[in-house]
Amino acid sequence: MKTKHLVTYNFITIHQDATVREVLQSFLDYRQDIACVVEEKKLIGIVTKYSLYRWLLDHANLEANIIHCIKRDVVTLLEEESVYYAKDLLVKENIGHAVVLNKYEDVVGIISKSELIKGFISERQNLVNRLQTLMNNLQESVLSVDTHLHVTSYNTSALTILHKTKSELTGQPITQTFPQIAANLRAVIRTKEIIKHKRLSIGDNTLIASFIPLKEWDTITGAMVVLKDITDFEYIADELETTKKLENMLDNALEVAYDGVVMIDNERNITKANKEFLSLIGISNSSSILGTSIDTVAPELTNHKHTIHSEKIVGELITIQGKKAILTQTPIYQDEQQVGTIIKLISKQLDVWKDLLSHLEKLEHELTYYKESFTAMGQHAGPFAHIVSKSSSMEELKQKALIAARSFSNILITGKSGTGKELIADGIHSASGRTGKFIKINCAAIPEELLESEIFGYSDGAFTGAKKGGKPGKFELAHEGTLFLDEIGDMPMTLQAKLLRILQEKEFERVGGTETIKVDTRIIAATNQDPAKLIAEGTFREDLYYRINVIQLHIPPLSERQEDIQLLCDHFIKKFNTKTNRDVIGISQEHLEKLLDYEWPGNVRQLENVLERAYHFSTSKWIDPEHIVLEKSRDPEASDTHKPPNERLDREKKLQETEKNMLIQALKNAGGNRTKAAKLLGMSRSSFYNKLKKYEVKEATQFM
Template sequence: MKVRHLLTSNFVKVTRTTTAREVLEKFLELRQDLACVIEGGKLIGIVTKYSIYRLLLKEQSLDSSIESVIKHDVVVLHEETSLTEAKDTLLRKQVGHAVVMNEKNTVIGVMAKSDLITGLITGSHNLGIRLKSLMNNLQECVISVDEHLHITSMNEAALQLFQIKEKHMLSKPIEDAFPELTDDLRKVIHTGSVIDVKRFNLNKTTVFSSFVPIKEWGKTTGAMAVLKDVTDFEKVANELESTKRIEKILDSALELAYDAVVITDNDGNITKANLGFLNLFSIETIEHILEKPIKKIAPDLPISKNDATGHQPEAKLIQINGQKAIFNQMPIIQSNKRIGYIYKIIYQKLDIWKDLFQHMDKLENELTYYRGELSRISNRNDPFASLISKNKKMEQLKKESYIAAKSFSNLLITGESGTGKELLADGIHRSSNRTGSFVKINCAAIPENLLESEFFGYADGAFTGSRKGGKPGKFELANEGTLFLDEIGDMPQSLQAKLLRVLQEKEFERLGDTQTKKVDVRIIAATNKDLFQLVKEGLFREDLYYRIHVINLNIPPLRERLDDIPILADHLIKKFKTKKNKDVIGLTAEAIEKLQTYDWPGNVRQLENILERAYHFTDSKWIEPEFIHFDQDHKTSLLLPHSPRYRPAEKINRQELLEETEKKAIFKALEQAHGNRTKAAKFLGISRSSLYQKINKYDIQKEIKFY
């Protein structure tokens, strides 16, 4: 703070001829004790109230001039002088006032001791505020005590660390609050010396503390402890120590490993290798290969690329230095990201492994058998277990089917070919309380002239070539059970009338017989055609339509439940393994993605056909996309321009069309997810990292906003 901030600018100005009376009146008016004598703009001297008193004591009149009492030896301060310098000047000159001038040597005010004291007090107060603000913004905790070891202050960091309030701690003995600090604070106060960093545990918190004396006028009046919370740093240090221990354990495990093992980083540079690897490739020491590419050190290894979401490549039989070996690799994953690879080479005593593999094959065959038995037992408890699905529409359909099964009404199941209408009908029958059999008949597969005898049977001698004693029809076989009429839309109209009579009267006559038979049969019909449209065209009886269309259950096509493809594929692979056991685990993520970009006109039946072909021709544990082949000649009204199987007249590159379809599918998913890549990946049924790769591959980030 400068003198100009605290000077009195409204000061008394007089001349040589000014009378004592006039000066005293101005002193009283302005409440001043000093007047500046100025003539011609220059300071001549000063007159104080004490000099006026002396003038009057000499029996001078109040109207006398002040010239005789003017003090010409004046203490002058510059307006830019600091308060500290001003204080020193007044003390040195032993005066109570000073005249303040500017750079032009013009008097601009006066400064008294009282002004100076006010300024110094204000400055000290402001300095205290700044110091407290500084302490509260320090990351270190500060606790100060007086000479009696009572707490005088704590900064904000200390209050936050120990979760306490300052008002509860002030004047409290440090020994009561933090006894661990007492001895060192007492020592600092007594010696006046700093104590360097020491480690303490305060209230379950680890801190490093330094102790500093507080001195005033050369005397130690207190001390402060400066604390640094190092709890997190100690955790990091412990983690580093644990990492070192784990690394030592890993080194020991590698050395004890019977086979050759080598570890690389994500770029394929060697970070560790055991003695077995060094011996196999005739390498003297590990230092010769560290940080070097494994492809350069061991070029014979059939290294495959994979990522954190894919499946590790299957083990391969290789030959190194004329020696047979089994090679396998595995990615090292951290936080869903690949950070390196582990490569293992088994090359010692492979004959022992051969016997072990044969034993494992035997156990696998037994396990497959018991799995099949368990599946059959489970299916008895769940009538709809054969309808493999996790789709919400299918789950709702199963619930509705279970309710419909408990009713007495006829049912109509609609859906495209290959969706599983017969499986649903069988589940409904097993869910019902009907004690009879589940009898199936395909209305499109039986010649028209044989349909009536298939439905109602025939009597002995009904026609030439008939079986002796006659034959019961499907209605008789399904008595007190369920008759499943598949492809009912292909039933001839002549038979539709007879079927309607049976549904109405609950009775019929065998072909060539006169005896009426009573039956209690529930009808479940199924079709992939629009029966109502056939009614409009006069190809299907309207009264029969309403007889069988009491409850309608529609099975969604596979293209509307693409999320079922992974579990359907897994189920079908297991089914194939029961018929022909191969070392096939399942499909890669890329193969699943390819299946999910197809429109599936043949539905689940077509999926089974395509996977069965891939199962036979794959030569690895995982079915890759190149083994998935769609029927290019299969035509359907459901083909869309963006379908992978759609072909305009001109010739199109198959790979380009597949990529364009995949790109459109990603665009659609991102739009539905409003740019959220996590949700879009779930819509597509792929992992988030796979979606990132495809977004980069097709440069989609330039065309859509993500978050």
């Protein structure tokens, strides 16, 4: 603290020509005992009450000039000097006041002994407050006692750790509440020696205590204890010990593992490797590769088609050091953050895996069963809840599909590629109540020479390479269930005839077999082509068309239900977040306009692909617009929505005319017998009558 902090700036200044009366009046007004005689801010001297009293006793003249009362030998201080220096100076000179000057030696104020004393008292109190604040904010607990072991002071932490209130501690003997602490405090007071790092237990807490004697003028006045709670540290120490044991167990497990195992951190550096991995890469000592990049030690892993470290890999076949091995890779997470990756390589006795591979087909069937069971469990949410939409056209389609599902008729689903025909078919099966499986086959994805055996199965020895014992076809697998024939428009004509017979007679023979197999299978077919055009071109049977087209459901393209786009975007981004452990929020409304203005020739599938690409390349919490890449349609007729409204109406009209002509032709061939005509078209009698009513085919003269 400096002198300027205690100086009195409201002081009396007078000139040399002032009278005794004027100075006395100033003393009365200011209630001060000293006045500074100043000339242009420079100190001439001082006049005190006592010097005036003595002069008046001798002269008794109030109007006299005070020049004879001026004391010119004045003790002065600079305002920047320490208060301790000021105190020492006043004591040394045995005076009660000093004049304070600034650095230019101008008079700025007066300082007195009383002001110094007040300053020291204030500073002492501030120091006490700071010390108390410091004590209360210490993590350690501090408590002091007098020589009779009565508590004299403590900090906030002591109240917490001792589970006491202020009234329970202040002035109370510590011997009654904490005898283990009291015994050590008594020993410190007696021996005057510090006791360090004493281990104590209070309640459930483990403490380290230090006991210190307190002295004043070399006399013991009490003692102090400092307590440190180490309960958490002991817990951490136990965890570290447990972790060390687990690490030793992991090391031992890796060493006895039959497979090669290597672990890497986020920087792709090797942290652990067992003997089998070292043997596989031709290295004898693990210490030579620890901390080394996996890219250097095993470049075959880096050159693998999957990116090491960033994803989970199960059962990929690779070649490492000229040896075949099966790679399994799993990321390691801690607190939802990836901290490394564990890689397992199986290279010994790979022929043992052949038996496992032979069971893959059985596992596929089991997986289908469990999938259907899971779907059945979620029926309370509706069989079409997995189809994301809110547009009126899609909601109407779901209602129609639900009605169709509860019927026994075959269903034809039409719509452009990527609109979700398989999802609708899956929902129809779930809502149908049929106890069998939902079996699907893509007629366009399987070569023509294999398609027949896939659909109808084959018998033992039906052809070279046939599985021993034969193999059931999709029709058998879908018994009492549903067979979904996707892209049926690409089915060869020879198979169309056989399929028509099965639909009519509900029985068939396997390829190369003679046994007749009866089935109860519902058919749901789907195509993205124009059935009327295929029939006109002679690539699709007209009678088969009427067999599968008992109920037709058309899925509108994405361009006709723009209100579903944002809903689909949110759905796909949540799906990607689940797979990658990222937290992308979505796509902003401003950039959503870019998607709404697009025609989407690839429909929902194209939307998902566009978003997936943008998701992986975006680095922020929102999908970046520059990563949304929309291709121009290479096929101007890829979607009906690209055509003018009049052209779309013309196509629908032509399709209806073709269907009406088929009805009339069948009636002509049947001689007007409607039941026979319906049978010729492979339709039920009720469906045939409904279509006659739809196209207003009423009089026999129309076809006779």
